[in-house]
Amino acid sequence: MITTEAPARTTHGSKALPLCWLAVTPGAAWALVRLAGLERGPLVQAVAFTPYVAAWSLVPVVLALALRRRWPAAVAAVVALALLGTVAPRAIASGQPAAGGPELRLLTANLLKGSADARTLVGLVRRHRVDVLAVQEFTPEASAALDREGLAELLPHRQLNPEVGTTGSGLYARWPLAGGGFRRNVGFQFTQAYATVAAPGAPPVRVESAHPAAPYGVEVVDEWFTDLRAQPRATPDGPVSILAGDFNATLDHAPLRALLASGYVDAADAAGAGLRGTWGPYDGDPIPPVTIDHVLVDRRIAVRSVSVHPVPGSDHRAVLAELRLPAA
DSSP states (O other), rough: OOOOOOOOOOOOHHHHHHHHHHHHHHHHHHHHHHTTTOOOOTHHHTTTHHHHHHHHHEEEHHHHHHOHHHHHHHHHHHHHHHHHHHHHHGGGOOOOOOSSSEEEEEEEEEOOOTTOOOOOOHHHHHHHOEEEEEEEEEOOOHHHHHHHHHHHHHHOOEEEEOOTTTTTTTEEEOOOOEEEEEEESSSOOOOEEEEEETTTTTEEEEEEEEOOOOOGGGHHHHHHHHHHHHHHOOOSSOOOOEEEEEEOOOOOOOHHHHHHTTEEEEEHHHHHHHTOBBBBBSOOOOOOOOOOOOEETTSSSEEEEEEEEEETTTTBEEEEEEEOOOOO
8 A cells, every 4th residue: 555644744834923923022012011101120120221122123023024924014013113103203303492591501420429530521511611510429529529620610609419429419500509409319318409590691490410219129119210200390380490410210211201291301302312322331241321311401491402421430421411591
């Protein structure tokens, strides 16, 4: 009797569909967490890398199309559009209010326990004619080093709270300051110096050096939420205000978006520079840069440009925002 074996069943088609769904699912879950503001626990750290996931989200689209799997391709396309739609606008400058007041150049820098190079920082102030400098992790040694490099002559008005370690904060200004002080956050006890700047030709502007807790581990995520929620809200019908500093959060974190919704604009986002990383880290770890240092400005302030600058000795880059204030 002659027998014949059934032809070997091809596995290409049977494996293609699960492979496509396997590629699509992580991006879909990420998009859900990001869009719904569901970051909790370790997801808080993960969400900071949403711009990289948004770029990767195109890969499942290409894979599903190449394997001719229609439904996975459709879902992958929706996911890619959702993620890219939240991230891509940060690279595009937006329209600005018709502010008719003076220019204000604000620089913010995390000094990493005061170890940032004072000469570089003062050089940035001098070269860019900075009007207001906000510093975090500001120590007595850093304060003395900045003055040795000539900061007192450039920015003579100040509201300082230097402390040993990471909790100090400070504001320096070209113009007089009023109503100054500092407050202490709940999380890591980071302080935030604040004062009202009297720029000629503009209404008083309240500036605060922001530094909420860092979500370095699951055990401190609650403090991170608490500190971000405690940041002073904008007052769109009242005094003009600016928050500048190390927020330990990106525009993909829901608490920071809620703060913006009170009446602030992220200056880098408005200037089309919102994807420039400000924190490495630069200690050899294979972690790509993320944007956690921000200048949040009142919506009545026009943003002209934003740039980031490395400062030796710190794991953060300084952020320089060139602004135009409303007229008095």
